[in-house]
Amino acid sequence: MNEFQVEVYQNEYLPQGAAEVNAIVTVTATGGDAGPTSSGQVTDEPAAEVIIVDCSGSMDWPSTKLAAAKQATAAAIDALRDGVLFAVIAGTHTASVVFPYEGGLARADAESRKAAKFALKRLVADGGTAMGEWLRLASRLFAGRASGLRHAILLTDGRNEHEPPEKLARILEKVTGEFVCDCRGVGTDWEVGELRRISETMLGSVDIVAEPAGLEADFKAMTAASMGKKLADVALRLWTPQGATVKFVKQVEPTLLDLTARRTESGPRSGDYPTGSWGSESRDYHVCIQVAPAAVGDKMLAGRVSLVSAGGDQLGSRGQVLAVWTDDTVLSTKISPEVAHYTGQAELAAAIEEGLQAQRSGDVETATAKLGRAVALAHESGHEDTAKLLANVVDVVDPVHGTIRLKRGVSAVDAMTLESRSQVTKRVGRAAGSSEEAD
Incomplete structure (x- = not known):
């Protein structure tokens, strides 16, 4: 039976009046040979x-x-x-x-x-x-x-x-x-x-x-x-407290996939988001929760994340998304590197899509701006695979500032390869001890 470990990466400190909590949830599965049925029993039904x-x-x-x-x-x-x-x-x-x-x-x-x-x-x-x-x-x-x-x-x-x-x-x-x-x-x-x-x-x-x-x-x-997959129909379950609203739940690694509209209610203030089949692997999810602002010094559990089988059985550990209000600007203005990284990856994918669309429609100014921004983001995040694909459709003058020139006569293969793989993301590098461990 697969076991799932949930780790939460975030800056839980919010300035007074803030109401939005962001966290990156890393889910790691280590596998057995079969998964539980809806009754919690192990099934040997063939794939x-x-x-x-x-x-x-x-x-x-x-x-x-x-x-x-x-x-x-x-x-x-x-x-x-x-x-x-x-x-x-x-x-x-x-x-x-x-x-x-x-x-x-x-x-x-x-x-x-x-x-x-x-x-x-x-x-x-x-x-x-x-x-x-x-x-x-x-x-x-x-x-x-x-x-x-x-x-x-x-x-x-x-x-x-x-x-x-x-x-x-x-x-x-x-x-x-x-x-x-x-x-x-x-x-x-x-x-x-x-x-x-x-x-x-x-x-x-x-x-x-x-x-x-x-x-x-x-x-x-x-x-x-x-x-290599061992367990089907796994869902990410997100519980939020009274008065909180889930703004979005997105898979952000290995590819971008918005799961927000796929939610099914699973209990009071709890919803399940489909994640498909799992083997021994790891994926990242971006969770954004809107909460009621609280006073300086207050602390709350803004969300609880777990993985569940098709029958609702919990698979492994749970993770906590926290919110702590502070008047210490050093704490509240620190941006979680994981959240910042994947926000940039989403912007990178959008810039590529919008840039290629503008290029197809003959809008040179927009195409240059968007694809230039994509080059800068790919360079900043160390996404070398995407940087190489971009170099097939633009001439890169300055990757740091995103200065480019559009190439003439770009092949359909190069453009479609970039578009097809624009949603593939690169995992953020992490320093030891940067996570909030689940209980």
Whole structure:
């Protein structure tokens, strides 16, 4: 059974009259082999994996795309643990199960893997793109599996052109919480925003695979990561006192993901925020709570954070978010380095998104200002990966001050790679003893 350790990083000191409390909550999971069911008992229900392959007509332009997708899917099937339930979906303007032949899910073993890879030979590129239908069929395959890990991979090379946006939105709303979905776009004819909407709703990831030859390694890595998860449907539970209001709860590492609107009430002054599936890993969350201002010298528990299973059982330790009012400006004006760092990471992602949008629309002044700010923030936070991606779309004159020149003729691959990975964050460096330990 996974155990979760919760640590809180904040400056709890507030000036007189202040009402906003910010904290970074670090959650670290160390894993066993199974997680608790809603009754608190350990379950050995096998994981389930569904691979969705775009088979629209554009996957044959060039033909290497579909061939690489087949090879990548075969590699993912090989990476499944024995006993894992799996299926392969072919996605066009409709969706169909390619394997197992009778539908449903097959149990991974030598025989089923061989049969599945043989079935991949029947995939042909023809038809349109309707991602909502693909997700709906995946939902049907996962149906009835209230516990156990449920993960999907969605690969596409194009836009969702054969169903209206409202239909995709309705299907996403219906399937939210049923499984985690990682999305990949191959080539440059798909939309980052479209796949990000799916991946964020399904608590997954989005990335570009610029060349078809890169699909196999990427599918192997995604499947290996999925097989490393041990516990599904974990929620972050936040309790706040009477009169307090939760302004937001956001995952800020390893990627940015706003969970605020995903809250479900779990008790008096308590709400749960979905975090998806966990293996042995660590993530950071930014919690912001509005409280009633108090007098100098007063101290209050502004929030209590824990991780819970699908059945509401607490998993490991709890963390406390505190508020102490003081007239000592040295204490109250000190900014928590963790809060400052992740506020900057959020600004970095926004600057990249707004800068690229301005660049696409021909607004050179805004693009230069926003992407220049992104360069400065990436340099300041030591986010070398993002700095390298930015250098592919702008000429950096002074990284400290964010002085840049826009490049002419930026490739679609470079722009889409920067946009796809703009939400990936870098963890803040921490000095020993900088946390508020949970009790």
